[in-house]
Amino acid sequence: xxxxxxxxxxxxxxxxxxxxxxxxxxxxxxxxxxxxxxxxxxxxxxxxxxxxxxxxxxxxxxxxxxxxxxxxxxxxxxxxxxxxxxxxxxxxxxxxxxxxxxxxxxxxxxxxx
Amino acid sequence: xxxxxxxxxxxxxxxxxxxxxxxxxxxxxxxxxxxxxxxxxxxxxxxxxxxxxxxxxxxxxxxxxxxxxxxxxxxxxxxxxxxxxxxxxxxxxxxxxxxxxxxxxxxxxxx
Numbered sequence: 541x542x543x544x545x546x547x548x549x550x551x552x553x554x555x556x557x558x559x560x561x562x563x564x565x566x567x568x569x570x571x572x573x574x575x576x577x578x579x580x581x582x583x584x585x586x587x588x589x590x591x592x593x594x595x596x597x598x599x600x601x602x603x604x605x606x607x608x609x610x611x612x613x614x615x616x617x618x619x620x621x622x623x624x625x626x627x628x629x630x631x632x633x634x635x636x637x638x639x640x641x642x643x644x645x646x647x648x649x650x651x652x653x
Numbered sequence: 654x655x656x657x658x659x660x661x662x663x664x665x666x667x668x669x670x671x672x673x674x675x676x677x678x679x680x681x682x683x684x685x686x687x688x689x690x691x692x693x694x695x696x697x698x699x700x701x702x703x704x705x706x707x708x709x710x711x712x713x714x715x716x717x718x719x720x721x722x723x724x725x726x727x728x729x730x731x732x733x734x735x736x737x738x739x740x741x742x743x744x745x746x747x748x749x750x751x752x753x754x755x756x757x758x759x760x761x762x763x764x
Contacts (some may be wrong), residue, residue, distance in 0.1 A: 583746070589751055634693075640698040640711075641688075641746075641753060644695065
């Protein structure tokens, strides 16, 4: 399984755009990049997933360069409620009898007023 | 939106006791998982379950752990003889298509 590296923590202010970058140099051809969010004492929650180029949904955007060795989660205009840990995961997310998720330490985003 | 539910939300038990953590998965989701998260640490995979049998288990999931679907809907994690180091949040998850849906977790405290 590809190893991911992301910053341990980031600080931001309300209304700013936040970009969290994840490195995954050993990503395999069939791997997708998925981001989850976790609030304290809650289960992780799926945010966004992509294979290449750019993906956007109502919550975030995901930018993946052509070599796919890194990815950037972009959160537009963060609010205090976006304070959470954000995890970057790499793997095949479907199709098998098991698609276990391997979590790293994640990035703790702290949004201040 | 359908949700995964877990009971109890908090369980306190004495070392050596058996505990059963329960999960009600989203209906029609066929892949089930248990994860745990020790306070301040990473979310760790324990076991995956598909078609009424274990698909994969981690090194953490030793003989003290077991999973089953006792009535075809609920999904349980049993720890036979709890240890202090079993204190953690335990999350149940379902997979549908390319997403995993996590429950709110059970906080297990072993004293």
